Amino acid sequence: TGGGSASGGSTGAGGKGGSLPRDETLYTTGTQWGPPANYNPLRNWDHATGTKGLVYETLFHFDPNEGKLTPWLAESGDWTGDTTYDVKLRAGITWADGEPLTAKDVAYSYGLGKIEASSFHSLWSWLADAKAVDDTTVRFTFKEARYQEWDYTLFGQPVVPEHIWGTRTEEDVLNGVNDKPVGTGAYTLKSKTQDRVVWERRDDWWGTKALDMTPAPRYIVDVSNPSNEVVIGQLGQGQLDLSNNFLPGASSLIKSKKVVSYYDEAPYMLSANTAWLVPNTTKKPMDDAAFRRALAASVDTAKIVKGVYGELVKPASPTGLLPQWEQFDDKALIAEKGFTHDVAAAKKELAEAGYRDKDGDGFVENKDGKPLSLKLAVPSGWTDWMEAAKVVAAGAKDAGIKITTEFPDQNALNEQRAKGDFDLVVNNERQLSN
Template sequence: MRLLPSLALGVSLFLAGPAIGQNLRIGIQAPPSTLDPHWLLNLANTGALRNIYDTLVARDHEMKLVPGLAESWRVVDDTTWEFRLRPGVRFHDGSPLTSADVAASFRRVPNVPGNPNPYSIYLAGVTGVEVVDDLVFRIRTSGPLPILTTNLTQVFIVPRSVAQLGNPEFNSGQAAIGTGPFRVGSWQTNAPLVLRRNDAYWGGRVPWETVTMTPIPNDAARIAALLAGDVEFINNVPLQDTGRVQGDRRLALFAAPSIYAVNIYPDIERDNAPGIDAGGRNPMKDVRIRRAMSLALNRDAMARQIMEGYADPTDQPVPPFVFGAIPDRAVPAPNIAQAQALLAEAGWGQGFGLNLFCSPNRTPRICQAIAASWTRIGIRTTVEVVPQATFLPRRNRREFGLFVTVFGSLTGETSYLLGSQLHSVGTVPGLGTLNFNGLGAPATDAAIVQARATLDDAERARLLRALVQHVVDDSLIIGVGLLRSVNAGLATLTAPARADEEVLAVEIRPR
């Protein structure tokens, strides 16, 4: 798009680029809903809060584990891990990081009242923290827990002085104290999050004095803000604008494979699941119906046409490159005739009706394509896009009989999805926390627990792959496609496109 002369002048002046030590303005699609690092696990929150808080173990932009607040760790025995903290790390209030802070943070994670999506899945199997001294502590587990270090990349550490405080105190800023590269300047719900440089950051020189993360949920407005010079960086570039960014020498596109998958979640438990028009029955309880629904999808066309090539088709609910996924699985082509035959075989040749509930986060156009594919085989499907503010609470109350949303394998291992979504609810602490579809069976639960406790990496990978294969074969969770991390900024900046799609201001640097 050709810019008006006044706009072009403003951009050209601005695109000289900010010098190190100045301010960085970032336009983000989804704002954080909290400053509490243990409240409401989702990308919008973790992506913002990782600028403020640190974890014991960290991830680089390719999801590889690297030391965080813990400089080293070792396995003592099957139920004990010993960690050593970095010396000299201080919280934003000046207090030193000690093992007691770690113990207090671990105790807080599962005990935040009314938490709609807790972080407790990451501490499943952890029975306690033993403080050895200020810098050394031991984590006790109920059995072998080889994924402990992976899970700890999601557990933020706060000072013990605030660990007893609640969500309101964190959101007010009173308790929002971390060890990260930035401290909180100001924040209100749906308002910019202003961050100030932590000059005492243990990780080295922080490139920006101030970072402002401004919510710009509208795609067109976000790209316009970058073009107008109102921000220097944006995340989740509108796919229809990637070509424009790539063709503009003043801008740079930062893209890489993502861990986020678009998945379909059918209720396989309830006859009266909301949104199903089938005479009081639930056809999706029949595996043949779910397989027909999967066979009807043209995943390749969705990835190429709807997602502008910035997605990869798949029918497994996790990226093929994460630990425990099926790395070489061919994506099935759509087969309308076979799908219709399965419907008829299951006694639903006349079809039935469905309401497909859809998250607004990058999925509405995909939902429309899914609905068209199902209607073509006789499953009359309508789409209801649910506002982001109510989507998660309604999902948690199981008000959706069938929904589409984006799920990220945040730990880089399939055990996260399998443990939280495939395991039965309420049978093992910390597992089944995101199971809103009635999935789970005793044999499957036992296989998940076994895989999570297997120390040998090759054997654990085999067990996890078998579970993913079970999910795919029975279409328990129907994978549609893998998204890509696509950000943009001034050509004077450099930034890795993180596979977890988080935006870490400390990684955005002047060239």
């Protein structure tokens, strides 16, 4: 990711920054692709960037390079039995409204997963109870102790204040806009418009004392941009400080010192997650493992890495694990079950599974002879994914699979995906990211 020169003026990206002092304001972009939908941390797929992290916090953080949990709201967490886990909270943490954070807030927050429509309802198929033993101790009791999944939950699940959320209906808890968010985090919501959210630092944040940390920016402005291309101009003009966008030609921009990379050498965008092709397995022929194997073999990953990204990124492992976790790869299993780009192998797999081109148009039909045509959707403006999708479609064509690309608005695509209304999408969510 790059950093702009951050010099001069009081306006931010797009020249609409208002009167925020430039030397105390951090302008970011690259994660919000449309008007912020809500500030509800339980809607972790479409809340405004910063809702979880800047405002609502989690019990632990995760260091992906070290593979370790770091205590955050929690002072410690320990398995006290085969199926019991105790969390000890730090003393002196307060919500932004001055109320103290207690173990009851944590137990309540995890208990929201009991609501059937909750996004983390499945947690309660193996968690039996979450209760406050005292003001700073929460005891979790499990029907089945899933240690790795539990670690993910510890740094992924935000804690919300029971004294505010407990008065809300289930519908409001799960889907409410929550536009006056009250969290334990270092920032509060100052203002919002269609293209940006402004967060303001809390001078009474608990971490200043407990962690000896004071966030440098008084204000953080997260800017929604419609396209990666727009960002290059904003970085060049010093209107942005941090960008998480794919920047076409990033290597030359870094060499000319127009942007600064966190990393000293290529690949400048160290993998923080894995992008993968998601087939809707409720639809034919994606419910067929043989078809999925053929589709995987048709994807020219090297072409995406070199042609689309200019080698800014690394090719993904068939396991989906990030490069820093290669030590966990089962090399023998990958050799047996893994996949590489191989058009001949894809064609062979299709033929053996009964997918044939009966009408001579160059594309195979379904096993029942009906036309086979799939749509691959990625968000409009995500230029790297858009180009990668075209490479996927071209590779599929070489193997005899008909795929067309479409580029809807991101929020619209999120809704379609949630309903299962898609053939193929690309995704990189819900991973242990930097």
